[in-house]
Amino acid sequence: MAQRHIHYEAAFEDYVRSKGWPYVAVDEQRKAIFCGAKVKSFDFIVYPPGEKAWLVDVKGRKFPYEGKGGRRYWENWVTRDDLSGLRSWEKVFGDRFEPVLVFAYWLLCASEDDPTSSVHVFRNECYAFLSISARDYETNARRRSPKWDTVTVPRGAFRRLVTDVDAA
Numbered sequence: 001m002a003q004r005h006i007h008y009e010a011a012f013e014d015y016v017r018s019k020g021w022p023y024v025a026v027d028e029q030r031k032a033i034f035c036g037a038k039v040k041s042f043d044f045i046v047y048p049p050g051e052k053a054w055l056v057d058v059k060g061r062k063f064p065y066e067g068k069g070g071r072r073y074w075e076n077w078v079t080r081d082d083l084s085g086l087r088s089w090e091k092v093f094g095d096r097f098e099p100v101l102v103f104a105y106w107l108l109c110a111s112e113d114d115p116t117s118s119v120h121v122f123r124n125e126c127y128a129f130l131s132i133s134a135r136d137y138e139t140n141a142r143r144r145s146p147k148w149d150t151v152t153v154p155r156g157a158f159r160r161l162v163t164d165v166d167a168a
Contacts, residue, residue: 008060040085063105
């Protein structure tokens, strides 16, 4: 396993290895340039059972997230750069690869609103992994922060659209 400094990505890599799925960890130190522009890299190429391989961008979130307004569940914001990068990579890799956002939820406490019943333990912490195609995410996204150029999918729509990675 590569040395991953971001625990969400390390936990996802451990999860993929535990499933026995072939994968390639992307070296985040190397930035790709297409047509003179830097393109945001993704984190993994994963070959789950099925027809298409995934170009995975892992998005780590606490579950629940403790914010100014109290506990928030199902945080799922991404940057527009995340989405445009995945679109660019999809063009490079072709139709046999699907750009996917994997939300790695670090489960901080038990809740009736837990994201899934499938929990992966990594370094004595609990994680849940949910996936959504970048296309579905982008189609349903709404502006979150103009300053940070972020978007989010409303909670109800997000819950309907995400799939437990275990179900792949």
